[in-house]
Amino acid sequence: MGLTRRRFLQWAGATGIGAVVFNGCRVPDHEIQVQSPVRLPEDLVTGRDNYYATVAQGPASSEGLLIRVMEGRAKKVEGNPDYPMNQGKHGLRAEALLQAVYHPDRIKTPLRRVAKGGPFRRIGWPEAIGELAKILGDADASRVVLATAPIRGVLADVTQRFADAYGARLVGFDPIDQTVLRAAIKRVFGQDALPDFDIARTGYLLSFGSDFLSTWLDPTHFARGYGEFRQGEGERGYLVQVDSRFSPTAAAADQWVYVTPGSEGLLAMSMIQVIVSEGLGDRSAADALTGGGGASALAAFAPEAVAARIFGGGADGPGRIRQMATEFAGNDHGQSLAIGGGSAGAYANGSFNLTAIYALNHLVGAVNPPNGGGLVFNPASEAARVSAAPLREWKQIVNDMRSGKVDVLMVRDANIDYGLPSSLDVREALGAVNTIVSFSSFLDETTALADLILPGSTPLEEWGTDLPDPGPGYTTVAFQQPAINRFGDTLSFGDALLQTGRELGLGDALPWDTMRDAVRETARTLHETGRGSVTQPTFEEFWRRALERGGWWDMDARAGAASAPPQLPTAPASPELAGDEQNYPFFLVPYEAHGIGAGQFAHLPWVQSAPDPITTVAWATWVDVNPTTARELDLKQDDIVIVGSPTGHVIRAAVYVNPATPPRVVSVPFGGGHEHSTGVAAKRGANVLGILEPTEDTETGALAWAGTRVRLTKTRDRAGLPKLEGKELAVQLKDQEIIQVQHVRR
Amino acid sequence: MATQAKPSTHGAGDRDTPKWEMVVDLDRCTGCQACVIACQAENNIPINEESAFHEARVIQWIRIERYWEGEFPDVKARFLPLLCQQCDNAPCESVCPVYATYHNNEGLNVQVYNRCVGTRYCGNNCPYHARLFNYWEPTWPEDLRNQLNPDVTVRTRGVMEKCTFCIQRIRRATRGGEAVADGDLQPACAQACPTSALVFGNANDAGARVSKLKNDKRRFRVMEELGTDPSVTYLKQVDTDG
Numbered sequence: 001m002g003l004t005r006r007r008f009l010q011w012a013g014a015t016g017i018g019a020v021v022f023n024g025c026r027v028p029d030h031e032i033q034v035q036s037p038v039r040l041p042e043d044l045v046t047g048r049d050n051y052y053a054t055v056a057q058g059p060a061s062s063e064g065l066l067i068r069v070m071e072g073r074a075k076k077v078e079g080n081p082d083y084p085m086n087q088g089k090h091g092l093r094a095e096a097l098l099q100a101v102y103h104p105d106r107i108k109t110p111l112r113r114v115a116k117g118g119p120f121r122r123i124g125w126p127e128a129i130g131e132l133a134k135i136l137g138d139a140d141a142s143r144v145v146l147a148t149a150p151i152r153g154v155l156a157d158v159t160q161r162f163a164d165a166y167g168a169r170l171v172g173f174d175p176i177d178q179t180v181l182r183a184a185i186k187r188v189f190g191q192d193a194l195p196d197f198d199i200a201r202t203g204y205l206l207s208f209g210s211d212f213l214s215t216w217l218d219p220t221h222f223a224r225g226y227g228e229f230r231q232g233e234g235e236r237g238y239l240v241q242v243d244s245r246f247s248p249t250a251a252a253a254d255q256w257v258y259v260t261p262g263s264e265g266l267l268a269m270s271m272i273q274v275i276v277s278e279g280l281g282d283r284s285a286a287d288a289l290t291g292g293g294g295a296s297a298l299a300a301f302a303p304e305a306v307a308a309r310i311f312g313g314g315a316d317g318p319g320r321i322r323q324m325a326t327e328f329a330g331n332d333h334g335q336s337l338a339i340g341g342g343s344a345g346a347y348a349n350g351s352f353n354l355t356a357i358y359a360l361n362h363l364v365g366a367v368n369p370p371n372g373g374g375l376v377f378n379p380a381s382e383a384a385r386v387s388a389a390p391l392r393e394w395k396q397i398v399n400d401m402r403s404g405k406v407d408v409l410m411v412r413d414a415n416i417d418y419g420l421p422s423s424l425d426v427r428e429a430l431g432a433v434n435t436i437v438s439f440s441s442f443l444d445e446t447t448a449l450a451d452l453i454l455p456g457s458t459p460l461e462e463w464g465t466d467l468p469d470p471g472p473g474y475t476t477v478a479f480q481q482p483a484i485n486r487f488g489d490t491l492s493f494g495d496a497l498l499q500t501g502r503e504l505g506l507g508d509a510l511p512w513d514t515m516r517d518a519v520r521e522t523a524r525t526l527h528e529t530g531r532g533s534v535t536q537p538t539f540e541e542f543w544r545r546a547l548e549r550g551g552w553w554d555m556d557a558r559a560g561a562a563s564a565p566p567q568l569p570t571a572p573a574s575p576e577l578a579g580d581e582q583n584y585p586f587f588l589v590p591y592e593a594h595g596i597g598a599g600q601f602a603h604l605p606w607v608q609s610a611p612d613p614i615t616t617v618a619w620a621t622w623v624d625v626n627p628t629t630a631r632e633l634d635l636k637q638d639d640i641v642i643v644g645s646p647t648g649h650v651i652r653a654a655v656y657v658n659p660a661t662p663p664r665v666v667s668v669p670f671g672g673g674h675e676h677s678t679g680v681a682a683k684r685g686a687n688v689l690g691i692l693e694p695t696e697d698t699e700t701g702a703l704a705w706a707g708t709r710v711r712l713t714k715t716r717d718r719a720g721l722p723k724l725e726g727k728e729l730a731v732q733l734k735d736q737e738i739i740q741v742q743h744v745r746r
Numbered sequence: 747m748a749t750q751a752k753p754s755t756h757g758a759g760d761r762d763t764p765k766w767e768m769v770v771d772l773d774r775c776t777g778c779q780a781c782v783i784a785c786q787a788e789n790n791i792p793i794n795e796e797s798a799f800h801e802a803r804v805i806q807w808i809r810i811e812r813y814w815e816g817e818f819p820d821v822k823a824r825f826l827p828l829l830c831q832q833c834d835n836a837p838c839e840s841v842c843p844v845y846a847t848y849h850n851n852e853g854l855n856v857q858v859y860n861r862c863v864g865t866r867y868c869g870n871n872c873p874y875h876a877r878l879f880n881y882w883e884p885t886w887p888e889d890l891r892n893q894l895n896p897d898v899t900v901r902t903r904g905v906m907e908k909c910t911f912c913i914q915r916i917r918r919a920t921r922g923g924e925a926v927a928d929g930d931l932q933p934a935c936a937q938a939c940p941t942s943a944l945v946f947g948n949a950n951d952a953g954a955r956v957s958k959l960k961n962d963k964r965r966f967r968v969m970e971e972l973g974t975d976p977s978v979t980y981l982k983q984v985d986t987d988g
Contacts, residue, residue, distance in 0.1 A: 047896055075785055075891045078937060089940040092783040104887035214778040220940045223776060223795075227941030230773045236984060251823040252776050254986045258819055395767040453767075564826065594779070606783045613777035613821055616812055619796040645966060659817040684796075722799030724809065731814045739772060739813055739824045740966045742982040 031263035045575035047071065053080050053550030055466045055478035056094045056459050059150040059174050059388070059447040060194070061218040062086075062468035063094045064550045074098055074460055074484050079220075080550045082533075084472040091220040092595060096604040100458040101487050103603065105678035106441055106454040108488030118454070118580065125491060128454050132496075133503030135408055135435050136454070141167030143407040145397060147414035148493075149600070150174050153465035153477070154518045155494045156384040159512065162497045165509035167424035168410070170386060171397060174672065175419035175598040175689055177388030178217070179702035184354035189367065190564025194470035199225030201373035203334020204327065205239045207249060208264040208357045209344025214248040215592040216342050226252070234274075238333045238746070240324070244343060244706075245589045245624075245667050246660030248613045257324070258662050259707060261554070261587040262575025263310040265353030268360055270306050272568070273298040274325035281329045281363030286564045289359060312664075331362055335373030336364040343589055346706035347575035350481055351699035355569035359727040362682060368559075376473035377559035385466050391694060394420060394700025401429040410437045412456065412493050417445035417601055418674065421703075422690035423647040433527065439493045444601050448676035455490045462492040463515040465522055465551075472715060475557035477526060481547055487489055494518070521576040526552045577725065578693030579646040579709030586666045588710040590688045596671035599688065602681035612669070615656045616724035621672035621685030624658040625712070628667070633714060637727075640717035643668065645710050647693055654719045660730070676740060749869050751904070764920075764975075765853040766911050767949040768878035768936070769959040770827055772983040773860055773974065777810045777825035781935035781944060788912060788934035790898045792884035798869065805878045807909040808935050824983060829935070830855060831976030832874040832907035838868035838877060846906070853949075853977055864904040877908045911946070926953040949977075 051066045057704030064083020068076040094660050110128035111120035123131070136144065148159060164172035185191050197212075199205060199222055210221040229237035238402070241253035242264055245304035250256040259267055275281040277295030290297040297661045299305075307317025328336050340357035347353065361367055398420070400406050409430070420426045430436065430449050438450035441458060464480035491499075494515040501510040512518040520543065526532065527542040534552035536542040546552050559590070577587070592598055595607040595618075602608065611618045623641055625633075635641065637657050644650040644668065653668065661667060672685020697703040732739065785791065785807050794804045808829040815822040832855045839847050839855065846861035847868055869877040883903040886894070894900065897914040901907045912933035919931040928947050935942035947956035959965075960979040967976045 070896060075893060075895050076934075086940070088937070089942075090780065090938055091940060092780050092785075093779065095780070095783045095787050095938070098787060098893045099889065099890060102889040102892045104889050106889075218779075219778070223778065223940035224942075226776070227774045227943065230771070230941070236986075238986065246818075246821065246823070248776055248778070251825070255820075365913075377938055487889075584966050605793045610779040610783055611810070613779065613810065613825065618794070618799055659814050660821040660823065662818055667935075704835065720798045720800055724799065724804060724806075725812065726802070729814055730812060738811075738968065739825075739826050739982070739984050740982045742964055743987050745985050 001592045011521070036405050049075070051735035052481060052724050053084070053479070053548060053549060054460065054483055055480045057099060057152060057466045057480070057619060058093070058218075059466070060469065062466050063090050063220055064480060065090060065384065065477055065552075066095060069483055074101055082549050083478060083551060084474075084476055084553055085218065085221045085468050089222060090222055091218055091324070092610050093597075093601055093604075093607060094220075096601065096606040097458065099208075099458055099604045099606055101460055101484070103442065103678065105443065105603070105680070106451060106488060107443065108490060110455065110489070111453040113451045116451070125489065128452065129496065129499045129503060131436060131452055132454065132500050135437065136166060136500070136504060139408045139435075144168040144280050144410070145406050145408070146410045147172050147173050147412070147416065149413035151386045152467050152469060153383065153524055154489055154515065155464050156386050158497055158512075158515070158518060159386060160384040161509045162501055162506065165506040166504060170240055171393065172386045172388040173251075173394070173414035173416055174388035174421065176592055176705065177390065178341070178392040178701055179388065179700045180350040180354055180588050181341050182387070183351055183700045184345070184358055184712075187355055187567055188358040188362075189377065189562045191374070191377055191559070191562070192380050193380060193559070196376040196473045197222065197225070197236075197337060197339055198372045198374060198376050198473075200228035201335065201336075201371070201696060202229060202236055202337045203331070204336040204372060205229070205237060206242065206324075206328055206336065206338045206360070207239065207253075208242045208268065208338070209244075209338035210338070210339050211247040211249045211591065213252055214594050215597065217409055218468070221472075231451060244587065244665055245591060245660065246590065246614065246658070248594065249512050250660075251614060259310050260312055260742040261343070261589055261665065262347040262349060262353070262577065264340065265349060265356040265569065266306050267310050268299065268338070268340075268353070268356035268574070269301040269568070270310070270321045271305050271325040271328060272356065272360060272363065273301040274322050275329045275363050276297060280326065282365055284361040285566055285644045289362060289568055316685070328360065329662060335366065335371065337361065337366045339373050343591065343706040345697070345702075347389045347577070347704050348695055348698050348707055349572050349575050350697040350702065350704060352569040352573055357559065357568065359566060359568055367562055377475060377562070378471040379475050379557055379559040381467055381475070385469065390701040391410070391420075391696050391703035395424065395694065397422050398426055398429045401433050404432050407431045407434045408437065409435070410439070411446050411450075412439040412601070412608070414684050415444040415446045415599065418687060421647070421692045421694040422649045423694055439496060441490065442678055443676055445674065445676045454496050455488070456496070457486050457490045460484060460489070461486045462494070464494065465519055467704075470554075473558060474553060474555045476551065476553040476575045477522065478551035479523070479547055491579060492597035520535070529554075529746065531556070541741070546574055572698060576695070577709050581709065584646060584709035584711050585664070586710050586712065587664055588643070588666045588688075588708050589665050589668055589706050590692075592672040593669035598670040599672070599674065599687070601673055602671050603678040604678050614660070615658065617656060617721050619684060620720045621653045621669060622656040622665040622721055623652070623653045623712070624661040625655050626663045627657050627659055627663040629663050630655065630657045633712060635714060637710070638720050640715045640719055642713040642715060643688070643691065643710050644713065645691040645693060645708050649691040651688055651691055652715070653686045654721050656721060657729075666712065758883050763851055763950065765950045766832070767853065767947065767956050767960060767977040767979070768911070769946055769979045769981060771943045771945070771981040772824070773942040773961070773964075773981060775825045776941060777812060777829060777981065778940060779810060780940055781809060781827060781950040782809050782936045784934040784938035785909070787893070788895055788898070789910070790900050793886065803881055805880075805907070805922075807878070807907070816923050820955045826952045826968075827935075828874060828876065828968070829978065831874055831974065831978045832911060834975035834977060835973055837871040837873065837972070837974060841867040841871050843867070854911055854913060857906065858914070859899055859901050859905050860906070864906065866906065868906055873972055873974065877906050880905050880907065924978065977987065
């Protein structure tokens with residue numbers, strides 16, 4: 001076949017098109033590898049970064065951190081791998097410390113009110129300190145109250161010294177305090193320090209009300225242990241969560257056991273009765289617990305006598321209690337451990353509950369067990385600590401304020417106007433105080449009433465130390481150092497006290513110029529011991545190394561055995577809920593919000609925007625309602641309801657129809673409903689703390705924050721809840737599970 | 747629906763070249779959101795305002811999905827951390843008209859922001875909803891801009907974005923050409939994860955933890971039946987019955 005002009009053109013066209021077609025089917029290498037027009041910052045890697053070790057101190061948490069700093073600005077928070085509590089891990093609140101530093105609504109300069117009730121005027125620090133010294137100098141020290149969030153370490157020491165030397169009444173405030181837990185630990189084990197829980201090596205973990213994977217005490221520390229506790233199907237720990245609410249910890253548990261609110265201690269006592277009567281546990285501990293009386297001393301708690309009060313009748317309650325007791329006392333899973341807290345200690349019978357729960361540990365050898373996996377006592381410490389005072393004490397202080405017995409109130413992150421029940425009418429009482437001074441970095445309800453604001457610095461800008469409580473089982477001192485210069489004209493609370501103390505002539509009691517000096521003195525004491533994680537020949541070398549590592553700890557400095565004989569509770573077993581069942585048919589089981597807690601973290605955008613693990617709701621307050629209950633009340637998702645308590649106070653919030661909420665329970669997270677706050681938190685959600693009946697734990701006087709009944713009233717309003725899941729609940733589809741599950745037999 | 751994992755056949759490349767993969771142990775995950783916020787901080791992800799939740803425009807490179815099973819009292823809530831699966835056979839890559847997304851030789855599904863013209867074809871094609879589109883210009887209050895990570899581009903309006911396995915950290919760790927010990931290099935999510943549910947590493951290193959865990963008998967990959975060949979392996983949540 002000859003090559004004609006026509007054929008040549010056909011062939012040339014086909015190959016040309018083919019070339020185009022084939023070339024178009026693949027990505028040209030040069031497009032991918034060479035011709036990216038601008039190299040992205042991810043490829044370039046600019047600048048030089050520095051890391052500074054420090055610590056974030058919460059009311060009961062302690063996270064060692066490394067702060068990444070570039071060009072004088074803090075860029076990232078990372079966990080300090082060396083620090084015994086979190087060992088390189090960190091939670092979302094620690095991450096958000098960056099936003100506290102650079103928050104747009106941060107108070108960046110001292111402010112003084114021009115006249116009572118008038119606007120604020122900016123002033124300088126010398127004037128602010130002088131003003132405070134004058135206020136305190138003119139006041140009768142016995143009529144001055146200094147209120148602070150719980151603090152530990154050097155700052156607690158400085159604060160205590162200042163209060164003692166000046167003569168002020170020092171009191172701690174935390175809306176959700178640990179008074180009942182501390183009292184129970186003291187009573188059952190004779191320990192002043194909270195114990196550590198060796199979750200990693202526990203085989204059978206029985207948790208009553210303590211949401212330890214979300215908000216209870218030190219969740220990052222416990223979650224680290226929990227990660228080790230879960231080892232696939234092999235040496236896998238078994239977790240039972242006894243709770244009247246379906247918390248993130250209940251979601252993680254192998255078994256969630258719903259009990260009637262306030263009956264946690266009754267269940268623990270009934271389990272003790274079974275263990276003792278059937279001779280399952282440590283017999284000598286059983287004798288000690290019952291005073292030699294044996295099972296007969298516990299007859300009132302036999303499963304048949306109490307099961308209906310715990311489980312509300314119905315199913316085989318007594319059998320269930322026996323099964324739980326048998327499993328707990330057996331060793332099929334390894335070492336057993338019982339822990340309790342949170343809502344279990346937040347009733348009028350909170351002390352009864354927690355004492356009974358922790359007493360279980362004596363029966364199964366869970367107190368400092370030789371192979372780990374139980375309670376680990378922490379060594380006692382002489383160091384100062386300011387713990388939150390119970391409601392009983394705060395009621396007295398509020399009464400003193402109302403009756404004009406308090407002339408000056410100084411507050412540091414103690415937002416009592418928001419955090420105490422509304423029925424105490426704290427705002428009216430604060431109106432009777434002559435002068436209110438706030439050291440807060442952010443506006444809150446109490447700070448909004450202040451006459452003078454001396455804005456504190458944030459944790460990343462301060463010197464300090466932390467003695468974690470609970471600690472890791474041995475003496476630990478974390479060092480807090482400024483990772484960056486102060487952003488704004490602020491001063492740490494400790495430095496403000498030291499400067500004011502000098503103005504007042506209290507120098508003998510406060511012998512340091514700055515907080516840095518005070519921290520160095522603590523370091524010098526540690527250096528002189530010549531032991532622990534950092535030992536250096538000279539103090540300066542020790543100082544540098546300890547700051548680099550984020551602290552000093554001595555793994556040989558451990559606590560001894562229990563110093564108190566085992567005890568059982570004597571307080572009433574009934575939770576004595578406020579409100580009659582007919583008018584207030586629902587148990588209100590409120591809870592610390594996973595992110596914003598009880599409101600302390602509500603000003604931080606990342607924390608507000610972190611979806612709640614269970615409902616996926618962010619930026620809002622909601623009411624968890626059982627689906628059947630919702631149908632009975634004609635409530636649908638997003639309907640606004642009024643939650644009313646016997647106090648006469650109400651909140652309005654949208655309904656989340658929660659498949660895991662028990663029928664007679666409604667739950668509302670704390671932390672919302674700020675009237676005065678940053679733009680991030682103000683006028684958002686509702687403050688459920690406000691509607692609580694101010695009932696107390698009968699023994700300690702702590703707020704029984706889960707001890708209020710409520711009623712729900714439907715409104716005609718609806719408000720779409722901001723949540724990550726869609727408008728319909730996200731459920732696993734039968735036979736098409738997005739999350740595969742491996743079922744193993746126990 | 748998820749199926750049993752099979753060994754990857756794509757993107758393994760040269761055994762000397764790293765193949766970055768992740769294993770997520772669902773038995774350890776507590777849904778705590780530490781990974782989500784760590785990722786926000788590391789990767790300059792805009793603050794998800796309340797309106798973003800209402801409009802289903804939340805930008806999270808890793809998100810925790812929660813799935814209900816049953817109703818009180820027999821109820822479970824299961825958590826699934828979901829991020830870009832860095833698929834070796836990625837459906838997003840083949841539909842991009844401007845090659846803004848491609849597969850690199852380390853097994854990463856890479857997004858080139860300055861090529862992206864915002865067709866959102868890739869987002870449509872991603873079965874994991876891992877790709878997120880910037881419908882608005884991201885904004886931060888002026889002071890909060892001090893926190894932004896200089897190693898990471900702030901994406902503009904009209905650009906698609908997604909998890910990169912913290913490629914900026916990979917670049918920093920490997921820029922000198924020296925080998926990176928297993929565990930020394932972690933994306934922000936895995937670094938923060940309190941329970942160590944997220945494990946990251948080089949799957950071409952037989953001794954790496956990720957290599958061992960990805961062959962655990964609890965393994966599965968999400969929606970693997972679609973043929974995406976994900977680089978993220980999940981370990982099943984264990985339920986104890988009886």
